[in-house]
Amino acid sequence: xxxxxxxxxxxxxxxxxxxxxxxxxxxxxxxxxxxxxxxxxxxxxxxxxxxxxxxxxxxxxxxxxxxxxxxxxxxxxxxxxxxxxxxxxxxxxxxxxxxxxxxxxxxxxxxxxxxxxxxxxxxxxxxxxxxxxxxxxxxxxxxxxxxxxxxxxxxxxxxxxxxxxxxxxxxxxxxxxxxxxxxxxxxxxx
Numbered sequence: 001x002x003x004x005x006x007x008x009x010x011x012x013x014x015x016x017x018x019x020x021x022x023x024x025x026x027x028x029x030x031x032x033x034x035x036x037x038x039x040x041x042x043x044x045x046x047x048x049x050x051x052x053x054x055x056x057x058x059x060x061x062x063x064x065x066x067x068x069x070x071x072x073x074x075x076x077x078x079x080x081x082x083x084x085x086x087x088x089x090x091x092x093x094x095x096x097x098x099x100x101x102x103x104x105x106x107x108x109x110x111x112x113x114x115x116x117x118x119x120x121x122x123x124x125x126x127x128x129x130x131x132x133x134x135x136x137x138x139x140x141x142x143x144x145x146x147x148x149x150x151x152x153x154x155x156x157x158x159x160x161x162x163x164x165x166x167x168x169x170x171x172x173x174x175x176x177x178x179x180x181x182x183x184x185x186x187x188x189x190x
Contacts, residue, residue, distance in 0.1 A: 009042040010049045011060040012190040016110045016158060017179025020058050025154040028057075028064045028089050030132055036066070040087055040130055043068050050187035052108045054146045056153035059109050061190065065090045067150035071143060078142045091127035091151060094136065096120035103145050105159045110178060111185050113171055117162045119148050 014020055028036055039062060047055045053073040057066040067088050071081025099121045106114040122140045125147060129135050139147055149159060160168060160175065177183055 008045045009038075010188060011042050011046045012188040013046065013050060013055075013059050013108050013185075014061055015178050015181075015183065015189050016160075016175055018061075018109075018190065020061055020063055021109060021153065021158060022156045023058065023063050024156045025056075025058055025063045025065045028066050030089070030128060033132060036089065037130070039064070039066060040068065046187075050108050050185075054150045055108065056150045058153050058156075065154050067091060067147070067154065069143070069146040069150060071146070074142065081142060084143055086147070087130040088125065088127035088147070088150075089129070089132070091125050091147070091154070093123050093148075093151065094126050095124040095138075097122035101145075103142070105145070105149060107149070107159050108185075108187070109153075110158055110160055110175070111183055111189075112178075113160065113174055115160070115163055115167060115171070117149075117159055119145060123148060125151075 039057065043055050043057065043060060046060055047068060047070060051073065054069040057064045069086050071084030075082040097120045100118050101121045102116045102118045104114050105117045121144065122138060123144045124136065124138045126136045152159065
């Protein structure tokens with residue numbers, strides 16, 4: 001039987017329709033290291049419980065530019081992501097490829113909805129890691145996809161905003177149900 005550590009803090013994931021998901025997140029104050037470390041640990045605990053591959057701070061109600069991604073969750077499909085984990089504080093895309101690719105995406109904040117989204121194939125991101133060190137890294141394939149998806153949350157967007165109007169019309173009722181709480185998930189929501 002799995003036992004939770006005493007200090008695990010599972011937070012509810014905010015669902016489509018919550019105002020915090022539509023706000024542009026504020027830059028995280030790097031001088032507030034202990035608060036950020038606590039937030040980041042809460043995000044990892046919440047992500048593990050929800051069995052997702054990425055989470056942005058607005059998804060747990062914190063309008064800050066912080067995101068995490070965990071490739072281990074999808075490593076059975078994308079073996080090159082085994083051991084790939086990143087914490088990004090104040091991330092900024094510095095460059096992206098003209099070449100794009102399309103993958104089916106889903107989101108913990110928009111449960112039960114999946115759709116193809118086209119995004120740049122390669123991105124270069126500048127960010128602070130969990131040790132508050134400035135990094136610049138280039139990502140491709142599904143790693144780039146996960147990061148771009150989470151970065152959108154920091155700009156007040158969700159992946160369904162990228163869909164063609166006809167596709168959005170087709171999922172309109174599902175989105176209304178999610179925003180009114182008529183949805184079932186295996187994780188805590190708000």
